[in-house]
Amino acid sequence: MKDRLGIEVSKLQIKNKWDKLKEDFKAWKKLLLRQTGTGWCPTKGTIVMDDEWWKKARADIPGCGKFRKQGLQNEEDLQVCFGSIISIGTDHWSPHIASAEEGQNGTNEEDTAEDAADIGQNSTNEGGTQEDPSPVNENGKRAPRFIQEKGKKPKTGTALLIQEAVTSMATSASSYASKKEGKYSIDEVMGHVLACGADYESNEYFIASELFVKKEQREMFMTFPSNEFRFSWLTRKYMGKYGK
Numbered sequence: 001m002k003d004r005l006g007i008e009v010s011k012l013q014i015k016n017k018w019d020k021l022k023e024d025f026k027a028w029k030k031l032l033l034r035q036t037g038t039g040w041c042p043t044k045g046t047i048v049m050d051d052e053w054w055k056k057a058r059a060d061i062p063g064c065g066k067f068r069k070q071g072l073q074n075e076e077d078l079q080v081c082f083g084s085i086i087s088i089g090t091d092h093w094s095p096h097i098a099s100a101e102e103g104q105n106g107t108n109e110e111d112t113a114e115d116a117a118d119i120g121q122n123s124t125n126e127g128g129t130q131e132d133p134s135p136v137n138e139n140g141k142r143a144p145r146f147i148q149e150k151g152k153k154p155k156t157g158t159a160l161l162i163q164e165a166v167t168s169m170a171t172s173a174s175s176y177a178s179k180k181e182g183k184y185s186i187d188e189v190m191g192h193v194l195a196c197g198a199d200y201e202s203n204e205y206f207i208a209s210e211l212f213v214k215k216e217q218r219e220m221f222m223t224f225p226s227n228e229f230r231f232s233w234l235t236r237k238y239m240g241k242y243g244k
Helices: 011-032 051-060 075-082 098-105 109-118 157-181 186-195 203-211 215-223 227-242
Strands: 039-041 046-048
Touching (some): 186 203, 186 215, 203 227, 215 227
Antiparallel strands (some): 039 046
16 A cells, blocks of 8 residues: 555554445445435535435434535445445344444434534525426426536545545455456356256256355366266266265
8 A cells, every 4th residue: 555555554544444435335325225306416426405304314324414515436446345245225224334323313423513514505506596396207206406516626635545545445356356256157157057957956056056166166167168068077076976
C-alpha cells in the first residue's frame, strides 16, 4: 500500500475500513429496495424524497442517512468485495453485522446530525420554488423524478487516496476469487457432467461432486474432447475409489 499510494496503513486500519465499507454497501442495497415510486437524482446518484420518508428509512435501515446527500461510491467495486458474502433481505439482518445493533434504539448519532443538516433540503429547489411531484403511472405509483444540482465539490487529495485504496482492495479481491476458482467454475463443470450423461442419482455425478471442488480436477475433466470420454473417466474415478 505504501509503495502504491504513498501512504502507510496498518492491518487494523484496513480491517476497520473494510468493515465500514461492508456496512455501507449493505445499507445502500437495503435502501434501494425501498426505491419504488421515489425520485432519483442522477447527479448525486441517490434517492430524492421528503424528510418523513428519510426519517422512516433511517429508522428501518441503520446507517443509510449518509446516502441522502450522495449515493454509494464505487458500487461496482464493492459488489465484487461483498456481493456474495452478505444477505440483503427485506425483513432481516445478518446476525454478525454489528451496525444492526446501532439501530435498535432509533437512529445513530451520525444520522441525527445529518437530519439536522438536511431538514427541508429536498422539499424545495435552488430557487426556493416547490418541486412538481412526479407523474402517477397506471399502477398508481409515482415515477422517479430527476433533479439538477449545482456543481459538486472536487474531492480532496485524501479522499482520492482512500478511493484508490478501496479500488485496489476490490481489484485484489476479484483477482483472488478468480484465481481460487480457476479457469472453470463448479457450476459450469457440473453442467458438463450432466451433459455427458451422468444424472443426479448416478455414481458418476456423485464422484464428480467430490472431485470438482478442486480446480485441478475440473480443468482435467474439461480437457477431454467428448462426452463419452468424460463419462468414462468419471466411471473409472468412481470405481477406483469405491469399486470392489
